[in-house]
Amino acid sequence: MHMAESLSQEAPYLRDLNPPQREAVETLDGPVLVLAGAGTGKTRALTTRLAHILQSGRAFSPQILAVTFTNKAAQEMKERVSALLGGAPVEGWWLGTFHALAARMLRRHADLVGLDSNFTILDPDDQARLLKQIMEAANIDTKKWTPKAMIAMIDRWKDKGLLPTDLNSDEGGEAANGQLVGLYRLYQQRLKTLNACDFGDLLLHMITIFKNPAHADVLADYHRRFKYLLVDEYQDTNVAQYLWLRLLAQRGPEGGPSNICCVGDDDQSIYGWRGAEVGNILKFEKDFPGAAIIRLEQNYRSTGHILAAANGVIAKNEDRLGKNLFTSEEDGEKLIVRGLWDGEAEARWVGEEIEQLQHKGWNLNQIAVLVRAGFQTREFEERFIQLGIHYRVIGGPRFYERMEIRDALAYLRVIAQPSDDLALERIINVPKRGLGDATVQTLYAYGRSKGISLHESIRDLTQTDELRPKVKETLGRLMDDFARWRSLLDSMKHTDLAGQVLDESGYMAMWQSSKDVDAPGRVENLKELVAGMEEFVSMAEFLEHIALVMENRDGNEAEAATIMTLHGAKGLEFDAVFLPGWEEGLFPSQRTMDENGLSGLEEERRLAYVGITRARKRAYISFAANRRMYGNWINAIPSRFVDELPPGHVEVQSDTGLYQGRSSHWDSSGVRPPVRMATERKVINAAGEVFARGDRVSHDKFGEGTIINIDGHKLDIAFDRGGKKRVMDSFVEKC
Ligand code: ATP
Ligand code: MG
DSSP states (O other): OOHHHHHHTTOHHHHTSOHHHHHHHHOOSSOEEEEOOTTSSHHHHHHHHHHHHHHTTSOOGGGEEEEOSSHHHHHHHHHHHHHHTTTOOOOSOEEEOHHHHHHHHHHHHGGGGTOOTTOEEOOHHHHHHHHHHHHHHTTOOTTTSOHHHHHHHHHHHHHTTOOGGGSOTTTTTTHHHHTHHHHHHHHHHHHHHTTEEOHHHHHHHHHHHHHOGGGHHHHHHHHHHOSEEEESSGGGOBHHHHHHHHHHHOOOGGGOOOOEEEEEOGGGOOOGGGTBOTHHHHTHHHHSTTOEEEOOOBOOSSOHHHHHHHHHHHTTOSSSOOOOOBOOSOOOSOEEEEEEEEHHHHHHHHHHHHHHHHHTTOOGGGEEEEESSGGGHHHHHHHHHHHTOOEEEESSSOGGGSHHHHHHHHHHHHHHOTTOHHHHHHHTTSSOOSOOHHHHHHHHHHHHHHTOOHHHHHHHHTTSSSSOHHHHHHHHHHHHHHHHHHHHTTTSOHHHHHHHHHHHTTHHHHHHTOOOTTHHHHHHHHHHHHHHGGGSSSHHHHHHHHHHOOOOOTTOSSOOEEEEETGGGTTOOEEEEEEOOOBTBTTTBHHHHHHHHHHHHHHHHHHHHHHHTTEEEEEEEEEEEEEEETTEEEEOOBOHHHHHSOGGGEEEOOOSSTTTTSOOTTSTTSSSOOSSOOOOOEEEOTTOOEEETTOEEEETTTEEEEEEEEETTEEEEEETTTEEEEEEGGGEEEO
């Protein structure tokens, strides 16, 4: 036994673990799989294992590859390991998401797949724009076959580790007139010309390199380098991630045992729609013979009622391994289940409950609203702004996705990488310089015929008389500007350079002189962008960060409630969790069920399980009888998952009169009578009619509708045809 190891037997961090967790930490030779339910301390065990490997002298930090689900989780893990080791700085980590790690590797070996090491990483928007160009050149109707949808199909292939050469030409089916595989091939070629890759490529290129016998030294080098591999959330790996990992882990007979440790929970596999294969976790033993399989059964996160409710819901899934979870926590409070009139009422209720928690001294950082669909966040955001509840949206419409930010980033990208055509196209005529679509088309046509980038086409064509003199001059000036800014990259501070670029290009001035209502906000955002760059040492590092981390960093320091999707909340925990929108069609999502039937439904149910198990002390589930989805009002009924909650662990507080004229046992006369009755507001109009929420009324201009809210003599009405409108009571009559 190593000296260092015998000393570490006494390490204090080991005392905070239960026996199976210790086993997961101390089994250092050979493969280990920890398969256990939510909140059982998988991530804690993995983090401690990392600390233990370092502490026991088994490996140095650059010799450990650790994969986390988000960049945020990677940061947390670093901090926690460092704390476990008494605050020691730990250097040279290979700790991050699959994408971040693969990007770092690919930068070192880019030449082996025909890229420069400063390649651009395209975001989904750029991907779609690029494919659109290719589709247009091939005369494919981009209205019928939207580039977005086509990219989604290509991404699925990439998730499965499939390159164009791995596909038969008919595998795209009808899509893009049966030409999708061909488009995929052209798309990959274009990416190379642009010195760019998309997220899927980061892994695919590395897999290609690893598998190429001519570059066997590359993989052999990583085998020597990485003594330990650690993976969190293993149930959500897709095939490409799995292949990449397996190549790194299987060192062959001479390489010693595969010291790979994966932790996961089959009940929390929620990324099937993005190609995740829960089967990866189930075949671990086969891939890594002799693996130690460790199960954890004690949940340390949630109170008894919360855990029981989550277990009750997930038990309805047939396709699962099944496990027992227990907690030694108290039962705590029952889950609150609340039915409300509409989304606005729901947001109001959540806001009130959060304020009450605040009055009781709860910390906003420990409160989260977890939604099923992105559009749900807006209503909560608006309500929270009204109430003055600080909040942050994680993963939503994000700062870096705002138009002006994307434009500014495009300038910086072209400076960093001249052949970044998509970025150049984006800003070539922003602000307006008289370079219209026709010019861009001419440039592209020339570039395509020569197989060169937009930037190079400009360089060539500005030396001929192909273009109108005015256009030629403007393009020449623009290229000179870029050349000058580029020459300053090394000598000037990157934040100063960014400011200078925004000024000299006229981009900042364009918004400063704009009369648009949102122009001042955009100017502020641009300033914020430049200020935020301080955090990075160079332009290159900043752009890399943007490409990889699209998380909203706004207000990260202040105390704030979190609003995010259920998908994004994996692995996190909060004292109080609000789970709104539990309605059929919204959650479970109709689209998922239509596309994937029973397995889609089971994935939705796992999402419900993930949601409930994020809560430590309080969980609030709500549903609305009327929901506006994508601009239309919909009569909603409670989610089947609401019915699946074990009655002994929930307290129902639904409003009455929610489902007038429609049957639902959640209405006043149903199986589960409401515990608390909401007081109905009423109003009398000039004709002496009494109105209440839920009444059916008719309006001369808008037709028939249902009253959803009453504010003095103003009524908010969901009209059957015209959507939601606010009208005076004197203009409507009861139907
Ligand atoms: P998820 O499945 O949601 O990712 P998990 O299994 O990774 O959950 P952790 O996040 O590691 O669980 O742990 C859940 C909570 O329980 C954390 O607050 C953690 O600090 C605590 N915890 C884990 N193990 C122990 C333990 N042995 N003693 C006390 N608390 C623990
Ligand atoms: Mg975890």
